[in-house]
Amino acid sequence: MTILQFFLWSLLKVAVVTVVMLLGIAYTVLLERKLVGRIQNRWGPSRVGPFGLLQPLVDGAKSFLKEDIIPTAVYRPLYLFAPIIALGCALISIAVVPFGAPDVGPGGLHLFQISDVNIGLLVILGVTSIGVYGIALAGWSSNNKYSLLGSLRSSAQLISYELALGLSLVGVVLRAGSLNLRVIVEGQSSKGILSWNIFGGLQFIAFFIYLMAAYAETNRSPFDLPEAESELTAGYHTEYSSMKFAMFFMAEYANMITVGCVATLLFLGGWTSPFGNLIPLPQNIVIHALLPIFWFVLKVFSFLFLYVWVRGTLPRFRYDQLMNFGWRYLLPLAILNIVGTSLWLAYR
Amino acid sequence: MLHEPSLSLPGFAPALPVCDGTMHLILFVLFAGLCLAGAINLLLQSHPINSALSLIVVMTSLAVLYLLLGAEFLAAAQVIVYAGAIMVLFTFVVMLLNAGREERTLGSRVARAVGFPAVVTILGVLATVILRAQGLGSASLHDGITSTEELSAVLFTKLLLPFEVTSVLILIAILGAVALARHGDGERMDGK
Numbered sequence: 001m002t003i004l005q006f007f008l009w010s011l012l013k014v015a016v017v018t019v020v021m022l023l024g025i026a027y028t029v030l031l032e033r034k035l036v037g038r039i040q041n042r043w044g045p046s047r048v049g050p051f052g053l054l055q056p057l058v059d060g061a062k063s064f065l066k067e068d069i070i071p072t073a074v075y076r077p078l079y080l081f082a083p084i085i086a087l088g089c090a091l092i093s094i095a096v097v098p099f100g101a102p103d104v105g106p107g108g109l110h111l112f113q114i115s116d117v118n119i120g121l122l123v124i125l126g127v128t129s130i131g132v133y134g135i136a137l138a139g140w141s142s143n144n145k146y147s148l149l150g151s152l153r154s155s156a157q158l159i160s161y162e163l164a165l166g167l168s169l170v171g172v173v174l175r176a177g178s179l180n181l182r183v184i185v186e187g188q189s190s191k192g193i194l195s196w197n198i199f200g201g202l203q204f205i206a207f208f209i210y211l212m213a214a215y216a217e218t219n220r221s222p223f224d225l226p227e228a229e230s231e232l233t234a235g236y237h238t239e240y241s242s243m244k245f246a247m248f249f250m251a252e253y254a255n256m257i258t259v260g261c262v263a264t265l266l267f268l269g270g271w272t273s274p275f276g277n278l279i280p281l282p283q284n285i286v287i288h289a290l291l292p293i294f295w296f297v298l299k300v301f302s303f304l305f306l307y308v309w310v311r312g313t314l315p316r317f318r319y320d321q322l323m324n325f326g327w328r329y330l331l332p333l334a335i336l337n338i339v340g341t342s343l344w345l346a347y348r
Numbered sequence: 349m350l351h352e353p354s355l356s357l358p359g360f361a362p363a364l365p366v367c368d369g370t371m372h373l374i375l376f377v378l379f380a381g382l383c384l385a386g387a388i389n390l391l392l393q394s395h396p397i398n399s400a401l402s403l404i405v406v407m408t409s410l411a412v413l414y415l416l417l418g419a420e421f422l423a424a425a426q427v428i429v430y431a432g433a434i435m436v437l438f439t440f441v442v443m444l445l446n447a448g449r450e451e452r453t454l455g456s457r458v459a460r461a462v463g464f465p466a467v468v469t470i471l472g473v474l475a476t477v478i479l480r481a482q483g484l485g486s487a488s489l490h491d492g493i494t495s496t497e498e499l500s501a502v503l504f505t506k507l508l509l510p511f512e513v514t515s516v517l518i519l520i521a522i523l524g525a526v527a528l529a530r531h532g533d534g535e536r537m538d539g540k
Contacts (some may be wrong), residue, residue: 159436
């Protein structure tokens with residue numbers, strides 16, 4: 001494999017993954033609207049295409065064609081740059097996520113992962129921590145009280161919950177002995193569902209903490225205070241319109257998908273089948289390649305489903321409740337989980 | 349054409365012989381330049397938030413330089429801790445105080461008369477000392493990657509004491525912050 005071939009393969013993988021990711025974002029929005037609709041006893045979008053399936057396309061066209069208003073009092077360079085940071089960081093972190101079995105591909109190439117990095121988990125955490133700037137700068141540069149309050153809330157929330165999130169992952173890393181996402185998944189592949197970290201690894205407390213922190217990290221209900229309509233109009237993106245607003249919107253859903261991917265990889269066994277070796281592996285190379293992707297997508301989908309379900313069910317937290325919950329309950333619980341896991345690993 | 353049995357790339361840089369030297373050199377020049385440009389921009393900008401953002405650019409390019417030296421964990425820690433956490437607090441403070449533009453003054457005449465020659469002398473002295481000195485050790489750009497295992501092995505065996513002492517330092521800082529906050533609280537109570 002020459003450098004040129006490597007480059008072309010990488011380009012191809014990046015293009016395919018980006019397109020799939022953008023489609024995924026579009027249809028996650030539709031999923032949310034449909035599901036929340038059903039939860040609230042109405043139909044949701046149903047007019048465009050069969051079952052409203054073409055709604056995302058129409059929404060995209062609408063966002064493109066809307067008038068792009070830039071208020072005069074904004075700080076222009078950062079106002080324009082903020083949505084790019086938000087969406088860019090949200091899309092970049094998918095680059096280290098392995099979607100499927102690593103043994104498929106020409107010449108030892110990982111077909112289902114853009115880049116296999118030793119410190120994949122840290123890369124995801126790093127990129128997400130840079131993503132905060134998108135929200136923080138958007139609120140500040142908009143020169144609007146609602147925006148600033150929203151972005152300050154959001155930054156404070158992200159910083160507080162990032163601690164709990166990071167610590168909840170330590171237990172998993174301790175068990176796997178590696179930060180490489182592929183190694184972490186392969187460590188859970190021996191006995192199907194029984195060896196997943198959430199069950200066999202006894203990391204259900206860590207999973208719970210991760211779930212809560214992930215809702216807060218992605219600004220989703222019940223932690224969606226940064227964009228609480230009743231208090232802040234629309235929070236940090238109050239002054240954004242047209243495609244710039246759509247970019248923040250897409251960043252939020254991209255983050256949801258990434259968080260779902262990370263949860264799948266770290267706690268739910270990644271691309272491995274829940275039945276382990278009970279069902280013999282198919283010999284056909286195409287099925288052999290596509291089956292792991294099916295499991296992966298199914299797991300991420302259930303995670304997204306849970307996200308929407310929670311949004312349709314729970315009311316919003318108050319701000320002091322949010323901070324109390326993060327610092328007083330989640331953080332100590334995460335530390336206890338690390339201590340417990342270490343003791344258990346040492347005893348074993 | 350090389351038929352490597354597995355092209356499992358050990359890090360970000362592809363371990364291909366074609367790009368051994370040149371690729372690293374190009375990346376080094378690119379990001380060292382970016383780092384310097386960020387640092388100069390940091391000083392030149394009059395708006396605090398622009399300076400803070402330039403500092404983020406400096407931090408992230410430094411992370412890439414660490415990566416080129418094969419220190420991947422350090423690079424990730426640099427991005428997460430400095431660019432992601434500490435600089436967020438910086439921008440947070442700038443945003444909260446809503447700090448405006450700095451006022452530009454021409455500076456005092458004495459500072460200009462003494463400052464510029466002083467800077468030139470210090471740079472000259474440093475340059476001669478570094479160029480004269482032999483055996484300072486060298487850092488090379490290479491394909492090898494120091495894995496997290498190796499790093500932690502050194503950190504928790506050879507360097508255990510300095511490592512733990514540093515954490516005590518951080519504890520002292522936290523205690524100081526708590527003491528200051530409590531002190532402020534007490535004063536307010538007295539005021540009532």
